[in-house]
Amino acid sequence: MSATAPLRPLLSARSLRLAFGGVKAADGIDLDVMPGEFLAIIGPNGAGKTTFINMTTGYLRPQGGSIDYEGRSLLGLRPRAIVRRGIGRSFQLPQLFTEHTVLENAALAIAARAGLWSPLTPLLRPGWRAEAEALLDRFGLGAVAGARADALNEGARKLADIAMAVALNPRLLLMDEPTSGVAASEKMGVVETLVRVLRQAGVTAVFVEHDMDVVARFADRVAVWSQGRIVALGPPQQVLADPVVRREVIGIEAHA
Numbered sequence: 381m382s383a384t385a386p387l388r389p390l391l392s393a394r395s396l397r398l399a400f401g402g403v404k405a406a407d408g409i410d411l412d413v414m415p416g417e418f419l420a421i422i423g424p425n426g427a428g429k430t431t432f433i434n435m436t437t438g439y440l441r442p443q444g445g446s447i448d449y450e451g452r453s454l455l456g457l458r459p460r461a462i463v464r465r466g467i468g469r470s471f472q473l474p475q476l477f478t479e480h481t482v483l484e485n486a487a488l489a490i491a492a493r494a495g496l497w498s499p500l501t502p503l504l505r506p507g508w509r510a511e512a513e514a515l516l517d518r519f520g521l522g523a524v525a526g527a528r529a530d531a532l533n534e535g536a537r538k539l540a541d542i543a544m545a546v547a548l549n550p551r552l553l554l555m556d557e558p559t560s561g562v563a564a565s566e567k568m569g570v571v572e573t574l575v576r577v578l579r580q581a582g583v584t585a586v587f588v589e590h591d592m593d594v595v596a597r598f599a600d601r602v603a604v605w606s607q608g609r610i611v612a613l614g615p616p617q618q619v620l621a622d623p624v625v626r627r628e629v630i631g632i633e634a635h636a
C-alpha cells in the first residue's frame with residue numbers, strides 16, 4: 381500500500397434498518413468508524429443508540445443494510461464470533477461477577493479469551509494472575525484488586541468492567557454509557573484513565589455518552605442520533621455548536 385492510500389474504515393455500516401413494531405430504532409444508519417478514532421454517540425433516550433451497538437455486536441439482527449468490519453461482513457455472526465473478530469463491548473450496567481474479587485474477574489476474562497476456563501479451573505493460575513494484575517494496574521485498579529466487585533464505587537466498577545472487555549484484546553470497543561452512574565467528581569478521571577489505556581493499546585472506540593463535557597474533551601467525532609437516524613456527524617466543536625443539535629438534542633438531554 382502506498383503512503384498516500386486513503387485510510388479505510390475499520391467499521392462501515394450502510395442503510396441499517398430495524399423496527400420494533402412501529403418503532404424505527406434504526407431507520408437507515410450510515411456510519412464509518414475510522415481506525416484509531418474515538419467516536420461519541422449522543423442523542424435523546426430511545427433514539428436507537430444502544431440498538432446500533434446491539435446490531436454491531438450480534439445481539440440484534442438488522443432487518444436491512446450491512447455492517448462490515450475490516451472489510452468483511454458481520455451480519456449473521458453470533459456475539460462470541462464477533463468478539464473473536466476483534467470487537468469488544470461494555471454495557472450500561474457493568475457485567476461483573478459481584479461475589480468475586482476484581483482480580484478474579486479480570487483473570488476470568490483472560491481465561492475466557494483463551495477459551496480455557498471451566499468451573500473446575502482455578503482462576504488464579506500464575507499466568508492469568510500476572511496478566512490480570514498488569515491489566516488492573518493499567519486501569520489504576522491495582523489497589524482494589526483484592527476487593528469484591530460489589531464493594532467498588534461506580535467509577536471503579538465501570539473501569540473494571542471495561543478492563544474485562546480489554547482483556548479480550550479488541551481492536552474496536554463499543555461502550556454504552558461508560559460514565560452513567562459515576563459521580564460528577566469522578567467522571568473526568570474515569571474517562572481520562574480509559575482513554576489513556578485504550579489509546580496505548582491502539583483500540584478504536586465508539587461510546588454512547590450523555591455528558592457533553594466528556595464528549596467535547598475526549599471525542600474525535602460526534603454522531604448525533606435521533607429517531608433511528610444520524611442527524612449530525614463531525615468534530616465536537618462543530619456539532620455541539622450546531623443550534624439544531626443544541627435545541628433538539630442537548631436541550632432534551634438536559635431534562636432527561
Ligand SMILES: Nc1ncnc2c1ncn2[C@@H]1O[C@H](COP(=O)(O)OP(=O)(O)OP(=O)(O)O)[C@@H](O)[C@H]1O
Nearest residue numbers: 400403404405423424425426427428429430431432
Ligand atoms: N428488544 C426490543 N424490543 C422492543 N423495542 C425495543 C427493543 N430494543 C429497543 N427497543 C425500542 O427501540 C427504540 C430505541 O431504543 P434504544 O435502546 O436503542 O435507544 P437509546 O438511544 O439507546 O436510548 P437510551 O438513551 O434510553 O439508552 C426505543 O423506542 C426502544 O423502546
